[in-house]
Amino acid sequence: MINQKEYIQKGKGDTIILLHGLFGALSNWQSVLTFLSKNYKVIIPSIPITKIDMKKANILGLTEFVSNFINKLKLKKFSIIGNSLGGHIGLMYTLLNPKKVQKLILTGSSGLYENSFGSSYPKRGDYNWINTQVNHTFYNSKVISKKYIDEVYKTLNDNTQCLNILNVARSAQRENLSDRLKEIKCPTLLIWGLNDTITPPYVAHQFNNLINNSKLEFIDKCCHAPMMEHPKIFNKIISPFLKK
Template sequence: MELNIREEKGFKYLDEGKGETLIFLHGLFGALSNWNKVLDYFSKKYRVIIPMLPIYDMPLKEADLEGLLKFVEEFIELKKLNDFVIVGNSLGGHVGLMYTLKNQHKVNRLVLTGSSGLFEDTMGGSYPRRGSYEFVKKKVEYTFYDPTIATKELIDEVFEITRSIPTCLRMVSIARSAQKHNLAKDLSNIRIPTLLIWGLNDTITPPIVAHEFNKLIPNTELRFIDKCGHAPMMEHPEEFNKLFENFLEKNKVLI
């Protein structure tokens, strides 16, 4: 589906459908398009909101997880949202966890997929190398079990992002912040139903990370997708959607 990007008071976001609100948060190299097939599926029965995290253009001194958390809090406040589901991939899961821990009265269910917060091997253990297309291609392919998912269009998009020195500096700052910000001691405070959807072949946040989240968060459901890397919603969207929908149906809330 064609993306109808809205702009309001400095925020860029998608807002499609009606019903219970689902908020999706993308990862470090992510974009609104990462959720295309999820948006298309769930906007038929739910209100789907996807903010564009300001990873590439936020002030450098604010380029860390606290800065992203503040951004999400301000966006949710602007849209006057309550009683919603947060879904986060990779860094987006990390920010979603931080938001939930601080604002659990507003979140009724949480979904993490390839989330950081305990351990991650961001971009294969190295940071963006400006000007090297082959480097970017290799690292984008590293995200997926099937490297053909890393289309030329996707690689070109990431390459354009990493051509900017200020953008690379922001991304490095945010990645380092994520690696330092371990949430293990706080996860027992999450009491809402939580779904973990993990790629069985994820090399960035390996399956052992999913098992650790499952152990530390009290009310969790863990589901693995085979032949799948770090972004299940892109690599196996049909299976991701089915698992997510079953979780929503099983944990219905009255709003």
């Protein structure tokens, strides 16, 4: 059984799975959920990055979680939209289950290069440092609330949760997929913030070059979470791609 609090499902039609990032949450996809659920069945699992067993706090462990989640819901074919770490998990899942994934949308995805704090220990008790790090994720910091920053601060000040975050971040840097991206056969859409400092624009170009059947779109005045920063533009870009 899957607890209803562990995922959101809304709408009817072809299935689309949305995967959030390292410090992400179900709410990151609110605008996309509202838009897509008019024509599709949209499912958003809560990926237990901070709660998963420490031995599985890595890309493969989280991909296994998503795979088990999909199997429990008995989903046969679907599209995946992944942001940041969620994109990395989406890529890994697609490589392992190519016949199930019809279309793939990546936005600010890790998997090639990611400028995160995975290489250094975060200043856990320093609220201002954490505030600055979170703000670097967005071109306009007004997109995020103090409540969100408080949650990140709380997470990083919990020993177990912080270690899981670090393990996952370091795993994302280790699990470089450059040699495997040519195996991705499904239509792939890349949506990138032109001002992304975590997975800079050149990373998007690398993904575009390495994934054969891919298309790249940039959004100006946008950083690492286009679906939150410019939801209307994001939805306008994904709509025709999903309809094809």
